[in-house]
Amino acid sequence: MELLMASAIGVLTAAGLYLVLRLRTFPVIVGLSLLTYAVNLFLFVTGRLVVDMPPILRKGVETYTDPLPQALVLTAIVISFGMTAVVVMLALGAYLSSRSDDVSLPPEDDSREGEA
Structure with missing residues (x-):
């Protein structure tokens, strides 16, 4: 079971990092x-x-489930939902203002290198 969970966490992390490094807004959000x-x-x-x-630990119980990680996960779900909503609205605003969802920087103008 531990190997399965570790593999799932690794696959989700690798896929998430790959999509965050893309140059479009929708893959970054996903x-x-x-x-x-x-x-x-x-x-x-x-x-x-x-x-x-x-x-919780009761009398006569040797092993129990720790409730703290469950509370942390519930809090993280709420925070991630709010963060996703904010990022989607920012991406939508950027798309509507520029008509493109490309997040790469514009090319540098080489004619201005001599000025300084």
């Missing part, structure tokens, strides 16, 4: 979403992968 999913999975896995265990 890449950021994949990175937030990877972080959420990582936070969730830090609470140990146990099944059918109580979330």
Whole structure:
């Protein structure tokens, strides 16, 4: 199970980084979403992968599920949803103002190199 979760986190992180480095806004937004999913999975896995265990320590219970990573994941989901909404609105505004979703810098003007 640990190998599966580590592989899933690695694949999500690699795909997210690849998409963030693209030169279009939509892949960047999808890449950021994949990175937030990877972080959420990582936070969730830090609470140990146990099944059918109580979330708090009670008398007579030797193993339990740590509730802190679950709370952190819920908070991260809310924050990532808000961040995604802001980034989508910024990308939409940039697209409507320039009619292009290309995020690369314009080419430098070589004629101005001698001036300074």
